[in-house]
Amino acid sequence: MKIGRNDACWCGSGQKYKRCHMQMDERIEHYRALGHEVPGRELIKTPEQIARIKESAAVNNGLLDYITPFVKAGISTGEIDRLVEEYTRGAGAVPAPLHYNGFPKSVCTSLNSEVCHGIPSSDVVLKEGDIINVDVSTILDGYFSDASRMFMIGEVSDAAQRLVQVAKECVEVGIAALKPWGFMGDMGEAVHEHALKNGYSVVREIGGHGVGLEFHEEPFVSYVSKRGAEMLLVPGMMFTVEPMVNEGTDRVVTDEKNGWTVYTADGKLSAQWESMVLITEDGVEILSC
Template sequence: MDRLDVKLWALAEKGQIVPDRSLLKTPEQIAEIRKSADLNTAVLDHVAAHIKAGMSTAQIDKLVYDFTTEHGGIPAPLGYEGFPKSVCTSINNVVCHGIPSENEILVEGDIINVDVSTILNGYYSDASRMFKIGNVSERAERIVRVTQECVERGLKAAKPWGHLGDIAYAINTHAKKNGYSVVEEIGGHGIGLEFHEEPFVSYVTPKGSEMVLVPGMMFTIEPMINEGTPEFYVDEDNGWTVYTDDDGLSAQVEYMVLVKEKSVEVLTK
């Protein structure tokens, strides 16, 4: 048993939730995952350079598919549990998992989350950004801004040997302070060797709770911030798209992070 095993065992004996060693990435794995993350960031940059009013979400899907495959990658969402497209495009009152369509056209004033996930040489990465289409309302601008602030505060609260609950507390506190709610049932996840790994990352749990942040852990920080109630429903026709229950706006920003010995690093955002 090495020093890390001893430390994890001691924390578990005290009732702390600790990650299985299989969730801690090796230096060799981290090096490969970084390459995937770099491509994921480049895909989002490519979308940022082209997204505009008048384009369909299907065109965004084509941008993502073409750029990813031309650079040796595979869009992780494509075919994942039956998902039919290469990217999630979630507009205005869509919380997440919006399916690109030729019939869905971006218009001035829309806010849209573009969620990109990439497989490169068998390694996974994941991040999303909010885009404001042209001039948006003050209401739309505010929820996008506060959501970005929530993620940054969550990142700042993430410390080696701290807890996932520290991130959640920082995010939930800032959202509520600004009059928003945080979706409870959908959260972040571990990533790297698979698309979705343990742990589930909640954004509504108390400070000091949940899994200990151990060096080598890799996961997403991706709260979904709603304008009104945190309640939602899933489209019955496609089984994927999640809408706010009260038709209010929703925003999401996703960072993928690595816990290191003395810091937490953003790999893609």
């Protein structure tokens, strides 16, 4: 139904449409008419939703800070999972991965050649030289947040250390390329270029995602896209920047037994950092990292 200029805005702010989202909607329609992919209203978070999602993100950030000193040689990934669930529930929240489409644990722990979705186990014990991604996601009062960090266990090889560093830089250059009324592909190409110039590849099949009201929302976020392409970036959009950077080929395989864990096809190392971001009127805000 068409909203009149003096009607209440669709976002629930209580303001008249002409003083709230009307100009934004008109600008979006201009880009749509030019043939660009644009977000629907369901992808644009309202101020109230943003405030509640930030509360979830605060728990998620606190969880990552809490878990950091425990991620060292001698701990099992199963114990990391226990600590994650204990902290999350103690904060009045719920681990988003637990039982999500059948995932059996509260956190993803992806080790060495595991690209993502590693399943914690008491049988997997971290040792000197390992690299591991710990990916935590939180539901607080129905609002979702998501982020991950890489950890280097003790003394790691120079090659592993460099990969972890460049993967972090890929997130940083990607976020730097984000701006309101730009395009998702601006970020994707910046990420891909940085990985390639350092001799690495970026996984194509798996990317980031919208987040906030659900664990995984539209749009799919590619890191091998082109500038000026993909979805228009509009204030209020929220998604993850989480390129999976591989030491060798960008090809991946999924564990046939558990149906979840993704590995590099050539058995070489993979690294990933994840930040959750909000497009604002004048830039980008990192909510969880």
